[in-house]
Amino acid sequence: MTETRLLELSGITKRFPGVLANDDVDLDVRVGEVHALLGENGAGKSTLMKILFGLYEPDSGQVLIEGRPSGISSPADAIRAGVAMIHQHFMLVPTLTVAENVVLGLAESGWRLDTGSVAERVRDLSARYGLEVDPSALVWQLSVGERQRVEIIKALYRDCRLLILDEPTAVLTPPEVEDLFVTLRQMADDGRGLIFISHKLDEVMSLADRITVLRDGRVSGETTPGETSKEELARMMVGRPVQLVPDKPPLEIGGVRMAVEDLRVVGDRGTEAVAGLSLEIRSGEILGIAGVSGNGQRELAEAIAGLRAPAAGRVLVDGRDVTGAHPSEVRSAGLAYVPEERMRDGVVGEFTVAENVMLVDHDRAPYCRRGMLRFGTIGERARDLVARFAVKTPSLETPTRNLSGGNIQKLILARELSGSPAVLIAAQPTRGVDIGAAEYIHRRLVEEQGRGTAILVISEDLDEVMALSDRIAVIFEGRLMGIIDRSEVDVAQLGLMMAGSSNAA
Amino acid sequence: MSDFFTLASLVFVVGSGIRLATPMLLAGLGEAIGQRSGVLNLGVDGVMLLGAFGAYYTILETGSAVAGILVGVAVGLIMGLAYGVITVTFGAEQGISGIGIYLFGLGVSDLLFQKQVGTPLPIRGFSDWHIPFLSDIPRIGEMFFQHSVLVYMTFLLVPVVAFLINRTTFGLDLRAVGENPAAADSLGVSVARVRYSAIMIANLLAGLAGAVLAIELGIFQQNLTNGQGFIAIALVYFGAWRPTGVMAGALLFGLVSSTVLQWRTLGIVSGAASSLMAMAPALLTIVALVVISRTVGQPSALTRPFDRGK
Ligand SMILES: Nc1ncnc2c1ncn2[C@@H]1O[C@H](COP(=O)(O)OP(=O)(O)OP(=O)(O)O)[C@@H](O)[C@H]1O
Ligand SMILES: [Mg+2]
Numbered sequence: 074m075t076e077t078r079l080l081e082l083s084g085i086t087k088r089f090p091g092v093l094a095n096d097d098v099d100l101d102v103r104v105g106e107v108h109a110l111l112g113e114n115g116a117g118k119s120t121l122m123k124i125l126f127g128l129y130e131p132d133s134g135q136v137l138i139e140g141r142p143s144g145i146s147s148p149a150d151a152i153r154a155g156v157a158m159i160h161q162h163f164m165l166v167p168t169l170t171v172a173e174n175v176v177l178g179l180a181e182s183g184w185r186l187d188t189g190s191v192a193e194r195v196r197d198l199s200a201r202y203g204l205e206v207d208p209s210a211l212v213w214q215l216s217v218g219e220r221q222r223v224e225i226i227k228a229l230y231r232d233c234r235l236l237i238l239d240e241p242t243a244v245l246t247p248p249e250v251e252d253l254f255v256t257l258r259q260m261a262d263d264g265r266g267l268i269f270i271s272h273k274l275d276e277v278m279s280l281a282d283r284i285t286v287l288r289d290g291r292v293s294g295e296t297t298p299g300e301t302s303k304e305e306l307a308r309m310m311v312g313r314p315v316q317l318v319p320d321k322p323p324l325e326i327g328g329v330r331m332a333v334e335d336l337r338v339v340g341d342r343g344t345e346a347v348a349g350l351s352l353e354i355r356s357g358e359i360l361g362i363a364g365v366s367g368n369g370q371r372e373l374a375e376a377i378a379g380l381r382a383p384a385a386g387r388v389l390v391d392g393r394d395v396t397g398a399h400p401s402e403v404r405s406a407g408l409a410y411v412p413e414e415r416m417r418d419g420v421v422g423e424f425t426v427a428e429n430v431m432l433v434d435h436d437r438a439p440y441c442r443r444g445m446l447r448f449g450t451i452g453e454r455a456r457d458l459v460a461r462f463a464v465k466t467p468s469l470e471t472p473t474r475n476l477s478g479g480n481i482q483k484l485i486l487a488r489e490l491s492g493s494p495a496v497l498i499a500a501q502p503t504r505g506v507d508i509g510a511a512e513y514i515h516r517r518l519v520e521e522q523g524r525g526t527a528i529l530v531i532s533e534d535l536d537e538v539m540a541l542s543d544r545i546a547v548i549f550e551g552r553l554m555g556i557i558d559r560s561e562v563d564v565a566q567l568g569l570m571m572a573g574s575s576n577a578a
Numbered sequence: 579m580s581d582f583f584t585l586a587s588l589v590f591v592v593g594s595g596i597r598l599a600t601p602m603l604l605a606g607l608g609e610a611i612g613q614r615s616g617v618l619n620l621g622v623d624g625v626m627l628l629g630a631f632g633a634y635y636t637i638l639e640t641g642s643a644v645a646g647i648l649v650g651v652a653v654g655l656i657m658g659l660a661y662g663v664i665t666v667t668f669g670a671e672q673g674i675s676g677i678g679i680y681l682f683g684l685g686v687s688d689l690l691f692q693k694q695v696g697t698p699l700p701i702r703g704f705s706d707w708h709i710p711f712l713s714d715i716p717r718i719g720e721m722f723f724q725h726s727v728l729v730y731m732t733f734l735l736v737p738v739v740a741f742l743i744n745r746t747t748f749g750l751d752l753r754a755v756g757e758n759p760a761a762a763d764s765l766g767v768s769v770a771r772v773r774y775s776a777i778m779i780a781n782l783l784a785g786l787a788g789a790v791l792a793i794e795l796g797i798f799q800q801n802l803t804n805g806q807g808f809i810a811i812a813l814v815y816f817g818a819w820r821p822t823g824v825m826a827g828a829l830l831f832g833l834v835s836s837t838v839l840q841w842r843t844l845g846i847v848s849g850a851a852s853s854l855m856a857m858a859p860a861l862l863t864i865v866a867l868v869v870i871s872r873t874v875g876q877p878s879a880l881t882r883p884f885d886r887g888k
Contacts, residue, residue: 152765
């Protein structure tokens with residue numbers, strides 16, 4: 074076997090104020106291989122990839138492409154060198170069409186925009202790699218899965234030799250992930266090199282040829298799926314054994330603490346996203362919602378939290394009717410909310426960690442007295458929560474935007490659970506979160522359940538829903554397809570219900 | 579009122595409305611290009627004033643209207659370079675920087691005028707060009723085809739700018755940079771270069787608009803523009819960032835203004851009432867803004883400096 078080194082990173086070091094994000098990292102990628110990069114939140118995976126793509130400059134170290142210094146110091150250089158990157162957050166222009174997004178920045182396209190021929194080639198690539206998408210559609214109209222396909226088409230269109238995928242599956246549904254893997258495998262077989270980042274160990278085990286694990290900015294091991302197991306990978310990432318499925322204590326179920334009755338909610342596109350849904354959650358119970366995303370989950374959560382006015386129906390929190398009430402009223406009725414879009418709805422990115430901790434209670438004692446914020450108390454409180462929830466941050470004064478995704482999620486959870494809520498809604502609680510943090514978040518949710526909180530977990534991760542929930546409600550097109558008890562779960566049946574066939578089938 | 583509704587009067591009102599719309603349209607087209615790239619320039623009025631003075635003084639000295647136009651354009655380019663350095667290279671806050679440019683233009687154009695000229699002397703610009711055949715059509719010809727070449731040129735620029743924005747690679751870069759500069763950057767588009775180009779074009783057109791204004795009026799005085807640069811900015815919002823929309827707004831604005839002028843000339847309204855009515859276009863814009871802003875969004879990255887973040 075001739076092993077051509079497509080890429081060789083050696084001794085990469087990158088320091089941010091207060092953080093050593095990459096510390097003497099070595100990594101290489103061979104032709105035709107999928108190389109998975111694993112690591113906890115904040116381990117430095119994205120930073121390393123951004124260096125490779127020319128977005129950050131390393132403090133020291135060398136990047137070799139096919140044995141020669143890459144000379145990459147900007148994305149333009151990277152693209153010229155055959156490197157493409159699919160970022161952790163989409164890099165698309167929503168107001169442009171698919172074809173326009175694809176052709177953007179291509180020098181050879183001439184001064185005149187010819188989207189016709191672009192669309193043609195996009196259709197070719199779509200057909201060859203099974204990436205179905207309409208080239209003339211506007212990107213804002215596309216589903217998350219379609220957007221991901223556009224990102225891959227962008228890379229293919231540029232004929233990249235090395236493709237970096239930074240958590241491409243975090244927002245995809247299980248069938249979309251399967252399709253993606255077929256495409257990625259094919260791209261590797263065509264002679265490309267792929268770097269694949271994910272927090273989902275199953276995905277890494279099934280797709281990768283080789284695996285490199287980062288911990289605190291350093292390489293903590295390199296292995297292959299054949300030589301390792303999920304448990305060992307978890308240990309390499311976190312530095313201790315990780316329990317992948319939480320222990321659930323015996324149930325102590327009380328009275329109904331949260332209920333929605335015949336709820337109807339209109340979504341962003343003007344259509345009815347929640348179409349007459351009724352649910353009850355009792356004290357000490359976790360109700361999980363399973364369903365393909367975009368079937369009304371987000372609108373349901375927002376309507377309960379007071380962020381979206383329902384068109385009809387009622388919402389009851391701890392016995393109080395809070396239908397259409399202001400979010401602050403819903404909160405004082407005892408609701409805590411961990412939103413799906415954490416950067417948009419969960420924190421203010423420019424605010425410090427301490428400020429975000431007191432964000433929802435800033436107008437109340439003990440944070441505030443006679444209209445004045447009490448920074449002493451706030452600081453103490455923030456220090457305590459950051460320590461208890463193991464939020465990794467350089468300081469309490471760090472802007473929250475600079476924390477890694479998983480740590481932002483822990484911060485929100487710390488804040489939401491600190492008020493001993495009667496009802497907790499957790500939307501995608503572990504999306505983009507590393508397994509150590511996911512384990513921790515799951516444990517906290519189960520603990521919270523033990524305290525008698527009624528918990529609604531909304532997640533696209535079916536394993537997560539099954540591990541946490543006492544009952545699972547499946548929704549499809551805004552309607553309840555049925556509720557299944559924990560003891561009677563059957564994955565095949567769940568899948569059918571998620572696709573729209575009712576419980577009776 | 580019956581005086582106003584005579585055919586001759588209406589034809590005159592339309593004709594002069596088009597003339598009044600021209601400088602605003604030029605400046606508005608430029609501002610639309612700038613804003614599409616995510617750069618707001620509140621200094622349009624100041625650049626117009628400098629362009630107007632530059633053109634006026636040049637024509638006064640040389641007698642060449644073409645030279646006047648060229649100087650107006652050059653003044654615009656210089657101001658564009660300055661604004662690019664301030665907002666793109668140094669990433670300064672665009673609102674404040676624009677106001678600075680406006681005050682600079684207002685003060686400097688007046689100062690130069692006082693020092694170099696003093697008493698307003700008239701200049702001669704381009705005589706009207708009657709387009710063969712078309713201008714002979716009764717009424718229609720008088721309204722649309724008996725203007726100065728500057729007017730025709732400006733209106734021809736509308737499809738040109740629309741083509742630039744929608745059908746060229748530069749236009750695509752422009753739209754992408756104004757919506758999501760990080761995405762454009764990640765594909766190798768130089769955000770700085772695109773924004774510099776857009777700012778240069780925008781200021782070139784603002785300088786030209788000033789020159790056209792001075793030439794059409796045949797005069798310069800302190801604050802000659804009387805806020806037309808600000809109206810041009812409002813037109814961009816009114817026109818939903820589209821050249822044809824900006825043109826529709828400019829025409830509406832020009833027609834309302836010429837109507838008010840005509841009413842005053844005919845004595846239909848008193849001086850005081852007509853100054854009140856002069857506010858009508860501004861009110862119209864506000865109403866249009868409220869309606870439009872519900873349906874179309876402005877470029878998402880408008881006023882936001884881009885920094886890749888090391
Ligand atoms: N622009 C920045 N300024 C300051 N600190 C940063 C910046 N970007 C990243 N960091 C810090 O560098 C460290 C590594 O972050 P990085 O985003 O590479 O982690 P990651 O492994 O991709 O994590 P995740 O799995 O959450 O995406 C973190 O501690 C983060 O807070
Ligand atoms: Mg990352």
